[in-house]
Amino acid sequence: MERAFLEISQVVVRFGKAAAPVLNGVDLKVARGEYISVIGHSGCGKSTLLNVVAGLLPASLGGVLLEGTEVDEPGPDRAVVFQNHSLLPWLTVYENVRLAVDRTSGRAMSRAERDEWTRENLALVRMTDHLQKRPNEISGGMKQRVGIARAIAMRPKVLLLDEPFGALDALTRAHLQDQVMDIHTRLGTTVMMITHDVDEAVLLSDRIVMMTNGPNATIGEVLEVDLPRPRDRLSLASDPRFLSAREAVLRFLHERHALPKVA
Template sequence: MSGNQAFLDISDVTVAFGRSRVPVLNGIDLKIRRGEYISVIGHSGCGKSTLLNVVAGLLDASGGGVVLDGREISGPGPDRAVVFQNHSLLPWLTCYENVRLAVDQTLSKTMSKAERHEWTLENIALVRMTHAKDKRPGEISGGMKQRIGIARALSMKPKVLLLDEPFGALDALTRAHLQDQVMQIHADLGSTVMMITHDVDEAVLLSDRIVMLTNGPNARIGEILEVDLPRPRDRLALVADPRFIAARAAVLEFLHHRHTAPGLAAA
């Protein structure tokens, strides 16, 4: 991190549940720049999603805190939009209506009705779903549902986009298409993104930095890797790029050798 002031400042965040003396997360310090794409990766149970929930304001930290653009986070807010692995669309509403609901709830004081209509359509077009705007979630594929979930999140004009394994339930081809789309959106909008993932290739492809957590409980940041790959990124060209290969190897080495799952180190 350079000397620039952090846009999203996660400071000494510790999370413990119930009466447990051992926290899930312990002393997480992370400073994220405006417009940066950060991935958080680690073994199952290391607290990746717990950290995202603290930033989202869905979970209170036991210690430490989070400051976004100079304001401390104390609960959910429209300045942070979350896209979960499961799309969480309302099944009785059309794709347009799902996005429009978020627009009306967050932007009704700053946009007229006509402006909100155009803004809804613009965000649906951004994820290339105009052709399905009048369909309901039950009538479209999983990948298309995730596109609408991303459009809904972006339509709120959030300061930070929080992605919790957003492509994890999709087939490989659909996942690749959506990854490319998110890369393009990040390039076009300059969004600040924090993504939880377990996919090493995905983390290297999309991220400016990869935050690697040690095993839980009592998980900490074990290492942060700067991804030295110019943008825009072409997944096919990167396969043979020595910088991509080196970054991928560094993350795999961390996950499988220095911080293997509990009980496997001696195997």
């Protein structure tokens, strides 16, 4: 039997001497090129799970395998895009991405090839006209575009997105979602995304992983999203398959695992 590309096996995460773990027995297998969204209420350990996959946080029990190799530290094979863009303010747009390219591909590519690859990735997120600007000279949406370009320029095996569009206005968010879909289609990158947005999860994902409430959170259900690619948000708005998937996620979140009532 073929091994999963990314395998999360019986992951438990406990902080300090807490009575209950944040995550308890999370199992998930992800295929190469698959787009996975993880959704759930606040406090269910979504970002904790992503940090374990990124190698930023050790699991208390269980572990993660990427192409059969144990994940026990950060590495360029897993690029992370956080809600906060984390660009270096003293570098230009071009230099922020070029720095990542130099550090991950410096020995494998010539100077000219690294320049071309940097520009190519910035073109993917439509930032070609802003190469020499610094982060304080561009909008929040543009900063996130640069963060995404920097991540994919590392040629990661897995792209990890931690609510990358959460702080953006609705129109900018929609534009970036479309760009991420286009990048996923073009490059075939394996993506794991944390989100609170049900419509976003259905639009972007091949499968949606729905987490139970924490503590002791685990995977409650996994929903297959039966929508062909490429996807167009306008045509999907009234598509019965989109609406059915959306309803299934909402039902899980609001009925089966509703937040506890305040006394």
